Amino acid sequence: MPASELRDPANREMKRPKALALLSGGLDSMLAVKLILKQGIDVEAVNFVTPFCLCDRCSVDKFSKDLKIKVHKVFLGQEFLDIVANPPHGYGSQMNPCIDCRILMFKKAKEIAEKIEADFLVTGEVLDERPFSQRRKAMLLIEKEAGLEGKILRPLSARLLPETEAEKAGLVDRSKLLAIRGRRRLPQMKMAEKLGLKEYPNPSGGCLLTDPEFARRVRDHLKNEGNLTLTDVALLKTGRHFRVGRAKIIVGRNKNENERLSILAETHGIPYLKVADYKGPITLCIGEKDRGILEKAAAITARYSDAPRDIPVKVKLKNGEREEIITVRAVRDSELERLRV
Numbered sequence: 001m002p003a004s005e006l007r008d009p010a011n012r013e014m015k016r017p018k019a020l021a022l023l024s025g026g027l028d029s030m031l032a033v034k035l036i037l038k039q040g041i042d043v044e045a046v047n048f049v050t051p052f053c054l055c056d057r058c059s060v061d062k063f064s065k066d067l068k069i070k071v072h073k074v075f076l077g078q079e080f081l082d083i084v085a086n087p088p089h090g091y092g093s094q095m096n097p098c099i100d101c102r103i104l105m106f107k108k109a110k111e112i113a114e115k116i117e118a119d120f121l122v123t124g125e126v127l128d129e130r131p132f133s134q135r136r137k138a139m140l141l142i143e144k145e146a147g148l149e150g151k152i153l154r155p156l157s158a159r160l161l162p163e164t165e166a167e168k169a170g171l172v173d174r175s176k177l178l179a180i181r182g183r184r185r186l187p188q189m190k191m192a193e194k195l196g197l198k199e200y201p202n203p204s205g206g207c208l209l210t211d212p213e214f215a216r217r218v219r220d221h222l223k224n225e226g227n228l229t230l231t232d233v234a235l236l237k238t239g240r241h242f243r244v245g246r247a248k249i250i251v252g253r254n255k256n257e258n259e260r261l262s263i264l265a266e267t268h269g270i271p272y273l274k275v276a277d278y279k280g281p282i283t284l285c286i287g288e289k290d291r292g293i294l295e296k297a298a299a300i301t302a303r304y305s306d307a308p309r310d311i312p313v314k315v316k317l318k319n320g321e322r323e324e325i326i327t328v329r330a331v332r333d334s335e336l337e338r339l340r341v
Contacts, residue, residue, distance in 0.1 A: 006113050006120065006151055017171040018042040019153070020113040021122040022105065023071065025060035027188050027200040028124030028156060034195045035155040036122050037067065039173055043122070046072040046112050048105050050080050051233040052208040056201045072112050080104060081228040084209065084218070089141075094215030096207055098133035099142060106146035120151050120166040126188075127157040127181045136161065156180045156188070208237070217241055220341045224248070224287070231268060234260075235286070241341040242300060247287035248341070249297045251304050258282040269320060273301045276314040276325065280305025289319075299331040300339075 021033045023045035036043055047060050064071045083104060087097030109121055125134050132138065139161070143149045150165040158167070158177035167174045180187045192200060208214045217236050220243060222228065235250060238257050242249040252258035261282045265272040271294075273283040283301040285294060298315035307313040309330040317324050 006110070006118060006148075016040065016042050017120075017166070018044070018116070018118045019120055019122045019166075020109060020116065020118040021045045021069075022109055022124070023047050023060055023064070023069075024124065025056050025058075025063065025201065026124065027185075027192060027197075028126055028129075030059075030063055030124070030197060030200055031188055031191055031195065032122050032124040032155045033063075033067070033069070034197060035177065036153075036172070038195070039176060041172070043067075044070045044072065044112075044116055044118070046074060046109050048074050048076055048108070050076045050101070050207070051230060052084075054206050054208060059199075059201050062199070074108055074112075076104060076108070077230060081230070081233070085222055085226070085228045092132035092210065094210050094212055095218045096132070096209040096215075098130065099138055102133050102142045103145045106142060106148055106152070110146060110148055119171055120153050120164060121148065122153050122155065124156060125154045127154075127160050129183050153177075217341055221248075231264065234264060235284070238264075239281075239284075240304070242336070242339040243341050244293050244296045244339055245288055247285055247289065247293045247297070249300055249339075250284040250286065251300060252281040252283070265318075271317060271319040273298055273315050273317050273326075275302055275305040275307055276316045278305045278307040278313070280307065295326055295328055296331070296339075298326040299328040300336065302328055303330040303333075303336060305330075 019036050019041050021029065021036065021043050023029045023033060033043055033045065045064060060071060083097050083100045084095065087100040089099040092098045113121055125139065128135060143152050153164045153166055153172060154161060155177045157180055158174060159179035160181055163174065166172045209218065221232060221236060224246065238250065238260055239253055240251040250261065252261050258281055261272065261284055264270065265284055271285045271289060273285065274280060281301060281304045283297055285297045294317060301315050302313040307330065312327050312329055315326045315328060317326055
Protein backbone atom coordinates (compact mmCIF):
# COMPACT_ATOMS: atom_id res chain seq x y z
CA MET A 1 0.00 0.00 0.00
CA PRO A 2 1.50 3.39 -0.94
CA ALA A 3 2.27 5.45 2.15
CA SER A 4 0.30 8.38 0.78
CA GLU A 5 -3.03 6.57 0.41
CA LEU A 6 -5.71 5.07 2.61
CA ARG A 7 -6.42 1.39 2.09
CA ASP A 8 -8.51 0.65 -0.98
CA PRO A 9 -11.65 -1.01 0.42
CA ALA A 10 -12.03 -3.09 -2.76
CA ASN A 11 -8.55 -4.63 -2.41
CA ARG A 12 -8.11 -4.88 1.33
CA GLU A 13 -6.84 -7.82 3.36
CA MET A 14 -9.38 -9.98 5.20
CA LYS A 15 -9.44 -7.93 8.39
CA ARG A 16 -12.15 -6.13 10.27
CA PRO A 17 -12.86 -2.76 8.67
CA LYS A 18 -11.29 0.17 10.44
CA ALA A 19 -12.37 3.81 10.56
CA LEU A 20 -10.82 7.00 11.86
CA ALA A 21 -13.49 9.28 13.35
CA LEU A 22 -13.22 13.03 13.82
CA LEU A 23 -14.44 13.35 17.41
CA SER A 24 -15.28 16.84 18.65
CA GLY A 25 -17.02 15.69 21.83
CA GLY A 26 -20.39 16.96 20.67
CA LEU A 27 -23.49 14.82 20.32
CA ASP A 28 -23.26 14.46 16.53
CA SER A 29 -19.73 13.08 16.50
CA MET A 30 -20.52 10.73 19.40
CA LEU A 31 -23.54 9.35 17.54
CA ALA A 32 -21.49 8.86 14.39
CA VAL A 33 -18.95 6.78 16.31
CA LYS A 34 -21.69 4.74 17.98
CA LEU A 35 -23.36 3.95 14.67
CA ILE A 36 -20.09 2.75 13.14
CA LEU A 37 -19.14 0.65 16.16
CA LYS A 38 -22.61 -0.93 16.01
CA GLN A 39 -21.68 -2.29 12.57
CA GLY A 40 -18.68 -4.17 13.97
CA ILE A 41 -16.10 -1.74 12.62
CA ASP A 42 -12.95 -0.88 14.56
CA VAL A 43 -12.69 2.81 15.37
CA GLU A 44 -9.92 5.14 16.40
CA ALA A 45 -10.58 8.87 16.76
CA VAL A 46 -8.83 12.17 16.26
CA ASN A 47 -9.73 15.24 18.31
CA PHE A 48 -8.67 18.59 16.85
CA VAL A 49 -8.25 21.68 18.99
CA THR A 50 -7.64 25.21 17.75
CA PRO A 51 -6.75 28.33 19.78
CA PHE A 52 -10.40 29.39 19.43
CA CYS A 53 -12.13 26.18 20.56
CA LEU A 54 -14.92 26.31 23.12
CA CYS A 55 -15.34 22.54 23.10
CA ASP A 56 -15.66 20.30 26.14
CA ARG A 57 -12.47 18.24 26.24
CA CYS A 58 -13.76 16.24 29.21
CA SER A 59 -16.61 14.81 27.13
CA VAL A 60 -14.08 13.49 24.57
CA ASP A 61 -12.01 11.84 27.28
CA LYS A 62 -14.98 10.23 29.03
CA PHE A 63 -16.64 9.02 25.83
CA SER A 64 -13.46 7.50 24.43
CA LYS A 65 -12.61 5.88 27.76
CA ASP A 66 -16.09 4.37 28.11
CA LEU A 67 -15.92 2.89 24.60
CA LYS A 68 -12.19 2.01 24.82
CA ILE A 69 -11.38 4.06 21.72
CA LYS A 70 -7.89 5.40 21.12
CA VAL A 71 -7.91 9.17 20.53
CA HIS A 72 -5.19 11.06 18.66
CA LYS A 73 -5.18 14.64 19.97
CA VAL A 74 -3.97 17.29 17.53
CA PHE A 75 -3.49 20.99 18.22
CA LEU A 76 -3.80 23.22 15.16
CA GLY A 77 -1.57 26.19 15.93
CA GLN A 78 0.21 28.65 13.66
CA GLU A 79 -0.79 26.79 10.51
CA PHE A 80 -4.42 27.36 11.45
CA LEU A 81 -3.83 31.00 12.43
CA ASP A 82 -2.37 31.67 8.98
CA ILE A 83 -5.64 30.38 7.51
CA VAL A 84 -7.66 32.66 9.79
CA ALA A 85 -5.62 35.61 8.56
CA ASN A 86 -6.10 34.73 4.89
CA PRO A 87 -8.67 31.97 4.17
CA PRO A 88 -8.75 30.95 0.47
CA HIS A 89 -12.48 30.19 0.69
CA GLY A 90 -13.41 33.20 2.80
CA TYR A 91 -15.22 33.56 6.11
CA GLY A 92 -18.55 32.39 7.42
CA SER A 93 -20.92 34.61 9.39
CA GLN A 94 -18.06 36.31 11.28
CA MET A 95 -14.31 35.53 11.14
CA ASN A 96 -14.74 31.76 10.97
CA PRO A 97 -12.94 30.21 7.97
CA CYS A 98 -15.04 27.03 8.21
CA ILE A 99 -14.33 25.51 4.80
CA ASP A 100 -10.57 25.99 5.03
CA CYS A 101 -10.62 24.82 8.65
CA ARG A 102 -12.32 21.58 7.61
CA ILE A 103 -9.89 21.07 4.73
CA LEU A 104 -6.95 21.43 7.13
CA MET A 105 -8.50 19.03 9.64
CA PHE A 106 -9.21 16.43 6.96
CA LYS A 107 -5.68 16.68 5.60
CA LYS A 108 -4.28 16.06 9.08
CA ALA A 109 -6.79 13.27 9.65
CA LYS A 110 -5.76 11.66 6.35
CA GLU A 111 -2.15 11.48 7.56
CA ILE A 112 -3.24 9.70 10.75
CA ALA A 113 -5.60 7.39 8.84
CA GLU A 114 -2.73 6.29 6.58
CA LYS A 115 -0.51 5.52 9.58
CA ILE A 116 -3.13 3.40 11.35
CA GLU A 117 -4.29 1.79 8.06
CA ALA A 118 -7.87 2.97 8.33
CA ASP A 119 -10.22 2.21 5.44
CA PHE A 120 -12.21 5.44 5.67
CA LEU A 121 -12.95 8.52 7.77
CA VAL A 122 -16.09 9.23 9.80
CA THR A 123 -17.55 12.56 10.91
CA GLY A 124 -20.68 13.67 12.75
CA GLU A 125 -21.52 16.26 10.11
CA VAL A 126 -25.21 16.76 9.35
CA LEU A 127 -26.32 18.02 5.96
CA ASP A 128 -27.40 21.69 6.15
CA GLU A 129 -26.80 21.87 9.91
CA ARG A 130 -24.29 24.66 9.40
CA PRO A 131 -24.89 27.10 6.55
CA PHE A 132 -21.27 27.56 5.49
CA SER A 133 -19.46 24.22 5.66
CA GLN A 134 -22.18 21.55 5.78
CA ARG A 135 -24.02 22.20 2.58
CA ARG A 136 -23.70 19.37 0.08
CA LYS A 137 -21.62 21.44 -2.34
CA ALA A 138 -19.25 22.56 0.42
CA MET A 139 -18.87 19.01 1.77
CA LEU A 140 -17.87 17.67 -1.63
CA LEU A 141 -15.47 20.58 -2.21
CA ILE A 142 -13.79 19.93 1.14
CA GLU A 143 -13.39 16.24 0.32
CA LYS A 144 -11.82 17.04 -3.04
CA GLU A 145 -9.34 19.60 -1.72
CA ALA A 146 -8.34 17.32 1.15
CA GLY A 147 -7.68 14.47 -1.28
CA LEU A 148 -10.40 12.32 0.27
CA GLU A 149 -13.12 12.06 -2.37
CA GLY A 150 -15.40 9.14 -1.52
CA LYS A 151 -13.52 8.31 1.68
CA ILE A 152 -15.50 10.40 4.22
CA LEU A 153 -18.59 8.73 5.69
CA ARG A 154 -21.16 10.92 7.45
CA PRO A 155 -23.41 8.36 9.20
CA LEU A 156 -26.05 10.87 10.34
CA SER A 157 -26.79 12.08 6.80
CA ALA A 158 -25.28 9.27 4.69
CA ARG A 159 -28.51 8.30 2.91
CA LEU A 160 -28.86 11.87 1.62
CA LEU A 161 -25.32 11.91 0.22
CA PRO A 162 -23.45 9.99 -2.51
CA GLU A 163 -22.33 6.47 -1.60
CA THR A 164 -18.83 6.35 -0.22
CA GLU A 165 -16.20 3.79 -1.21
CA ALA A 166 -16.70 1.99 2.10
CA GLU A 167 -20.41 1.54 1.38
CA LYS A 168 -19.81 0.41 -2.20
CA ALA A 169 -17.26 -2.16 -0.99
CA GLY A 170 -19.69 -3.56 1.61
CA LEU A 171 -17.67 -2.47 4.62
CA VAL A 172 -20.63 -0.41 5.85
CA ASP A 173 -24.33 -1.25 5.59
CA ARG A 174 -25.90 1.89 4.13
CA SER A 175 -29.40 0.80 5.18
CA LYS A 176 -28.36 1.18 8.83
CA LEU A 177 -27.20 4.77 8.36
CA LEU A 178 -29.40 7.84 8.79
CA ALA A 179 -30.90 10.64 6.71
CA ILE A 180 -30.90 13.57 9.13
CA ARG A 181 -30.95 17.05 7.67
CA GLY A 182 -31.04 20.58 9.06
CA ARG A 183 -30.47 22.24 12.42
CA ARG A 184 -33.17 20.58 14.54
CA ARG A 185 -31.59 18.51 17.29
CA LEU A 186 -34.56 16.27 18.08
CA PRO A 187 -33.61 13.39 15.71
CA GLN A 188 -30.15 13.20 17.28
CA MET A 189 -31.59 13.22 20.80
CA LYS A 190 -33.95 10.39 19.94
CA MET A 191 -31.09 8.41 18.41
CA ALA A 192 -28.95 9.04 21.50
CA GLU A 193 -31.69 7.57 23.68
CA LYS A 194 -31.99 4.56 21.37
CA LEU A 195 -28.22 3.95 21.44
CA GLY A 196 -27.97 4.39 25.22
CA LEU A 197 -25.98 7.61 24.99
CA LYS A 198 -27.11 9.47 28.10
CA GLU A 199 -24.32 11.98 28.73
CA TYR A 200 -23.44 14.57 26.10
CA PRO A 201 -22.79 18.31 26.22
CA ASN A 202 -25.34 20.96 25.32
CA PRO A 203 -24.73 22.55 21.89
CA SER A 204 -23.10 25.60 23.46
CA GLY A 205 -19.53 24.94 22.43
CA GLY A 206 -18.00 25.71 19.10
CA CYS A 207 -15.61 28.39 17.95
CA LEU A 208 -14.90 31.86 19.31
CA LEU A 209 -14.48 33.13 15.74
CA THR A 210 -18.27 32.94 15.28
CA ASP A 211 -18.88 35.30 18.21
CA PRO A 212 -19.57 38.82 16.82
CA GLU A 213 -17.74 40.68 19.60
CA PHE A 214 -14.64 38.49 19.44
CA ALA A 215 -14.72 38.49 15.62
CA ARG A 216 -14.67 42.30 15.71
CA ARG A 217 -11.46 42.15 17.76
CA VAL A 218 -9.85 39.74 15.32
CA ARG A 219 -10.92 41.89 12.36
CA ASP A 220 -9.44 44.99 14.00
CA HIS A 221 -6.21 43.13 14.78
CA LEU A 222 -5.74 41.85 11.23
CA LYS A 223 -6.51 45.27 9.78
CA ASN A 224 -3.75 46.84 11.88
CA GLU A 225 -1.24 44.00 12.21
CA GLY A 226 -1.81 41.83 9.14
CA ASN A 227 -0.91 38.52 10.79
CA LEU A 228 -1.86 36.46 13.82
CA THR A 229 0.25 34.59 16.38
CA LEU A 230 -0.54 32.48 19.42
CA THR A 231 0.48 35.40 21.64
CA ASP A 232 -1.93 37.63 19.73
CA VAL A 233 -4.73 35.12 20.36
CA ALA A 234 -3.98 35.03 24.09
CA LEU A 235 -4.26 38.82 24.16
CA LEU A 236 -7.41 38.90 22.03
CA LYS A 237 -9.11 36.56 24.50
CA THR A 238 -8.24 38.71 27.51
CA GLY A 239 -9.53 42.02 28.87
CA ARG A 240 -11.24 45.10 27.43
CA HIS A 241 -9.77 46.32 24.12
CA PHE A 242 -9.39 49.89 22.87
CA ARG A 243 -7.77 51.32 19.75
CA VAL A 244 -5.84 54.59 20.10
CA GLY A 245 -4.32 55.48 16.75
CA ARG A 246 -2.05 52.60 15.77
CA ALA A 247 -1.84 51.35 19.37
CA LYS A 248 -4.04 48.80 21.11
CA ILE A 249 -4.83 49.24 24.79
CA ILE A 250 -5.85 46.10 26.73
CA VAL A 251 -7.33 46.49 30.22
CA GLY A 252 -7.75 43.59 32.64
CA ARG A 253 -11.27 42.94 33.94
CA ASN A 254 -10.50 40.89 37.06
CA LYS A 255 -7.69 39.37 39.12
CA ASN A 256 -7.15 36.41 36.80
CA GLU A 257 -6.95 38.61 33.71
CA ASN A 258 -4.59 41.02 35.47
CA GLU A 259 -2.28 38.13 36.34
CA ARG A 260 -2.45 36.82 32.78
CA LEU A 261 -1.69 40.24 31.30
CA SER A 262 1.23 40.73 33.72
CA ILE A 263 2.78 37.43 32.63
CA LEU A 264 2.29 38.23 28.93
CA ALA A 265 3.78 41.69 29.42
CA GLU A 266 6.85 40.40 31.27
CA THR A 267 7.35 37.49 28.87
CA HIS A 268 7.08 39.53 25.68
CA GLY A 269 8.47 42.86 26.81
CA ILE A 270 5.17 44.74 26.50
CA PRO A 271 4.85 48.06 28.40
CA TYR A 272 2.10 48.02 31.02
CA LEU A 273 0.43 50.46 33.39
CA LYS A 274 -1.12 50.35 36.85
CA VAL A 275 -2.61 53.05 39.09
CA ALA A 276 -0.12 53.80 41.87
CA ASP A 277 -2.30 54.51 44.92
CA TYR A 278 -5.60 52.70 44.25
CA LYS A 279 -6.75 49.22 43.31
CA GLY A 280 -7.14 48.83 39.59
CA PRO A 281 -6.36 46.89 36.43
CA ILE A 282 -3.22 45.99 34.59
CA THR A 283 -3.20 47.72 31.21
CA LEU A 284 -1.02 46.75 28.25
CA CYS A 285 -0.02 49.16 25.50
CA ILE A 286 0.79 47.44 22.20
CA GLY A 287 2.00 49.13 19.03
CA GLU A 288 2.94 52.81 18.75
CA LYS A 289 3.85 54.37 22.09
CA ASP A 290 4.23 58.14 21.70
CA ARG A 291 3.53 60.35 24.70
CA GLY A 292 -0.05 61.06 23.73
CA ILE A 293 -0.87 57.36 23.40
CA LEU A 294 0.73 56.51 26.77
CA GLU A 295 -1.19 59.30 28.48
CA LYS A 296 -4.44 58.05 26.94
CA ALA A 297 -3.64 54.49 28.10
CA ALA A 298 -3.00 55.87 31.59
CA ALA A 299 -6.31 57.76 31.55
CA ILE A 300 -8.15 54.57 30.54
CA THR A 301 -6.37 52.68 33.34
CA ALA A 302 -7.48 55.33 35.84
CA ARG A 303 -11.06 55.06 34.61
CA TYR A 304 -11.23 51.36 35.52
CA SER A 305 -9.52 51.77 38.89
CA ASP A 306 -10.97 52.74 42.29
CA ALA A 307 -9.47 56.22 41.98
CA PRO A 308 -11.82 59.26 41.98
CA ARG A 309 -12.58 60.37 38.44
CA ASP A 310 -12.44 64.12 39.04
CA ILE A 311 -8.87 64.45 40.35
CA PRO A 312 -5.41 63.85 38.84
CA VAL A 313 -4.26 60.25 39.39
CA LYS A 314 -0.75 58.83 39.38
CA VAL A 315 -0.37 55.87 36.99
CA LYS A 316 2.82 53.82 37.00
CA LEU A 317 4.23 52.88 33.57
CA LYS A 318 6.69 50.00 33.44
CA ASN A 319 8.64 49.52 30.22
CA GLY A 320 11.29 46.85 30.71
CA GLU A 321 13.59 48.03 33.49
CA ARG A 322 12.35 51.60 33.21
CA GLU A 323 9.51 52.94 35.35
CA GLU A 324 7.85 56.35 35.38
CA ILE A 325 4.77 58.05 36.73
CA ILE A 326 2.17 59.59 34.43
CA THR A 327 -0.34 61.88 36.12
CA VAL A 328 -3.73 62.03 34.37
CA ARG A 329 -7.47 62.32 34.94
CA ALA A 330 -9.70 59.33 34.11
CA VAL A 331 -10.96 59.33 30.54
CA ARG A 332 -14.62 60.24 30.07
CA ASP A 333 -17.04 57.43 29.26
CA SER A 334 -18.22 59.12 26.07
CA GLU A 335 -14.69 59.11 24.70
CA LEU A 336 -14.05 55.61 26.01
CA GLU A 337 -16.86 54.17 23.92
CA ARG A 338 -15.46 55.76 20.75
CA LEU A 339 -12.16 53.99 21.36
CA ARG A 340 -13.59 50.56 22.25
CA VAL A 341 -12.88 47.67 19.89
